[in-house]
Amino acid sequence: MSHDHGSDRTDASTDEQTADHRRDDTAGDRTGDASGGYADGVARRVDAVSRRNFLRTAAGAGAATALGLGITGSAAADGIPTPWLHRDGNLIRDPSDNEVILRGVNVPDAKRMNAKEFRPDADETIARATNAEEGWYSRIVRLPIQPTDVGGHDTGGIPPVPGFSQSQLESYVQNHLRPAVDTCAEHNVYCIVDYHRHRGQDEAHAYDSEGIDEELTMFWETVAPEFAEDSNVLFEVYNEPIHPFQGHYEPNVDVDPTDDEAIETWNTWKAAAQPWVDTIREHAPRNLILIGSPRWSQWTYQAPRNEFDGDNLAYTGHVYGHQNLRPLSEYFGEPAEEVPVFMTEFGWGENGANYITGTADDEGQEFLDFFADYDVHWQVWCFDSKWRPAMLDHDWSVKPYGEFWREELAAHRDQDVPDGEVDTGTDDDTPTDTATPTATPTATPTATPTATPTDTPTPSGPTSTPTPTDAPNTPTDTPATDALVINDYDGDPAWSANRNDLGQWCGAGSFANGSGEVEDGALVLAYDNGGWYQEQINRDVSDYDTLVLSVAGASGGEESEVRFSMGGASGMLADVTDDSIGTTLSTVAVDMASAGVDRTSSSLSLRLNFWQGGSSRLRIDGVRLE
Known part of the structure; x- marks a missing residue:
């Protein structure tokens, strides 16, 4: 279901099973030189501790302030502890065996953000998405790494295979990905390093092709060891593998992900992807690994029926307005009762193809009910003004869609978070506050943005329903003594x-x-x-x-x-x-x-x-x- 956020066209299909739907309206970064987006071409990987001290000082002063983001120097003290996590059956737990559920947002590709074409850069975006003073309580940020951006290709096209060279990948990691991961650590949140390929339905782009195998092997042999010591990092193997899946080459045949015939698709996918999982685990023994599925990561149902080999594995699901993936409880809830499930993409838009359009009353409430019923981790799409469905407007005010999910993040701000201390980046010996599921919040959630957009759902208030004048000031009943x-x-x-x-x-x-x-x-x-x-x-x-x-x-x-x-x-x-x-x-x-x-x-x-x-x-x- 992903989208290289370049143009508004779909790749090869417009039915409800396709998912190439989130698009960036601008051309974006098309450079492919070794500079990685920096004019001097000098490597910009900065020690995490130094960056932590620098950004804590600069967070309230530079371009973020110019954008009116309201980010202050205390922002780095927000967030939650980010210890190593591990799988226990269908649950994720912290080192003290507390259940953890990670709720947050997607942001655009870091290199695309750092191009600063009509949007803030990656540091500014992550700071805003985690800023409690603005009411944002993302506990995890998903970082999509697109072959389009790594290799400097046209943002409206399908990246070739391979989509980048080894030197381009190393430059991207050094100049864009490592700084973005460090910024997440500075703001005390987890992040998902997501290999974000999702376009192309020809043989060269099939997930079981030789070219894709070489590209993913190169990617994970480079990226996994880089973040093997970062406890706040989770790896998502392959954002949205598309085909082959049963029925793919027969337009009039639709094999449901729950059908027995779908087992063949899952087995084909497992055979192709297991080596990539093994590569990650070889280089990064402790990080959680998230595994998608064919047809834009829609076949989560099959995960418990033939799990991948390895430890600390979880599975992803992607769904928008797709009516062929309702009820959510069947396609994603049932597997979540047996294996950990991360909904790393979901949401709805006001317009567009049928599979993405929806409303807060319908699709929004469906998602809320689903998350209330199942221990599912979720990362809503997308904390941006251009990648759609967008939570923000072009002036970075919050759209009603964004407000809907900001409120939900605030409602769960202290729930299902790891036990431990929040790293404030200070060098003294003063004890830091402990963030537990019932901890006192750092800041009161803000229900509306500082600059309220004109189309926010916040009403001006009823004018025909005054407060009843006959309501007594005390209740008429007497509570039970043991209430x-x-x-x-x-x-x-x-x-x-x-x-x-x-x-x-x-x-x-x-x-x-x-x-x-x-x-x-x-x-x-x-x-x-x-x-x-x-x-x-x-x-x-x-x-x-x-x-x-x-x-x-x-x-x-x-x-x-x-x-x-x-x-x-x-x-x-x-x-x-x-x-x-x-x-x-x-x-x-x-x-x-x-x-x-x-x-x-x-x-x-x-x-x-x-x-x-x-x-x-x-x-x-x-x-x-x-």
């Missing part, structure tokens, strides 16, 4: 501190009144087809049966306009409660077992979203478990 209070909004702790009564993170955004306002001991959320609210619990609550919200609405009946998510359960609030929201404070109770809530989850949270098309005003006096 577990999640948040009573009494100011201790303050809502603005993003901490609830359990000491866990809480927050909201994209409402007509911003992140909500506390009035007379209740949280008021004004919504107009937008907004999200979350209370993290982060503990086993098996001793409790019922979630209780003390709530009132401006009009009543708001339970039909609010979507409920908790412990893997997801649906409209009206579907998980027998109660209705009235115009005076009353309780709305959810039987957690009946709703399908996993009460044993150590990362349990309550999330409400308001993107279903309604406009009203909610007053939440308290949330508790009984």
Whole structure:
């Protein structure tokens, strides 16, 4: 499903199975000299520690400030610990055996960014994607390395095989890839070094061709040893191998990835790719290796049926608006119950071919439900203004699509992260803060960008639904004496501190009144087809049966306009409660077992979203478990 982001044309097919769809609107970097994009041609690989000190000083001062990115010198202290990770069944764990789920974004090719044609360079882009002060909580950044850019080819064309020489590859690694990986380390996030070939459907470009084998062998024999000692680096073997796959040469035949006939495709792919996996492992014994599949990495379903040989292996999946890959639970969820799955590309666009178009209400909600139900790692496409679907506009303001995923990253900011200390790059002996799944966040998530684009989903606010005047300031019910209070909004702790009564993170955004306002001991959320609210619990609550919200609405009946998510359960609030929201404070109770809530989850949270098309005003006096 990938795209050399050059032109807007597809390679050879426009049906929903093709995926060459993300395009850069500019010509990009077409130089192929040994300078690697630098005028003097001098090698620019800088020691990681020196770069860490330099960038921490310069992060808030140079071109980033000129672009209005708002990046400060404290940005390098954001992020999470990045120890070595290992596979345990279908899970990824840290050295303390905590489960880790890595959520983040894709960025463009580093050399393409460093050409600075209508976009910031790689350092600036990675800094923004991980900047907590702007509300970005990417815990992993995927770095695509395109043969087009490594070899200096026309960005609108199909790179030849081989796509680059050994000297061009070494120059690229030295001048672009190593600095980008170091920048990820400086900002305390993981990164995926992704061999990003995805174009060409002739025999020369087949993944089992001799030329492709020579190209990938050269690539990984050079790249794997370079990053073998970087604990924050994961390797993605081959972004999107296309063919051969069963049915490829017969236009009227569509072999589903779940069919028995698909086994032949997977076996062909494994025979071709196993040597590349072995090459990586020979040079890099500890890094996680991510393995794609034929037909643009859409055949993830077959991975558990014949796994690759080796340790610390995981598998990737790519899907956009493809209706032939729905339900997501079948094609990607079922394998995720047996092997680790990374959705290293997914998303939707407002326009384009059928396989990429979608909406937040449909495709967006499908992805949210899928990620809530399965332990899948995800890296959304794309943190850029030109590679589509783009999360940013040309002035680098955040599009509604980008805001959708920024909010989701913020909602999971402290969940499923490794245990340990965050490297702030300081040289003194002062102890650093420990980042754990329940750690105090470095900065409060920002629900809207500093410079709000005119097409953001943030509404101006309802004008016909005033706060009910008959709502009492106190709830009419009396909580049980053994109730577990999640948040009573009494100011201790303050809502603005993003901490609830359990000491866990809480927050909201994209409402007509911003992140909500506390009035007379209740949280008021004004919504107009937008907004999200979350209370993290982060503990086993098996001793409790019922979630209780003390709530009132401006009009009543708001339970039909609010979507409920908790412990893997997801649906409209009206579907998980027998109660209705009235115009005076009353309780709305959810039987957690009946709703399908996993009460044993150590990362349990309550999330409400308001993107279903309604406009009203909610007053939440308290949330508790009984």
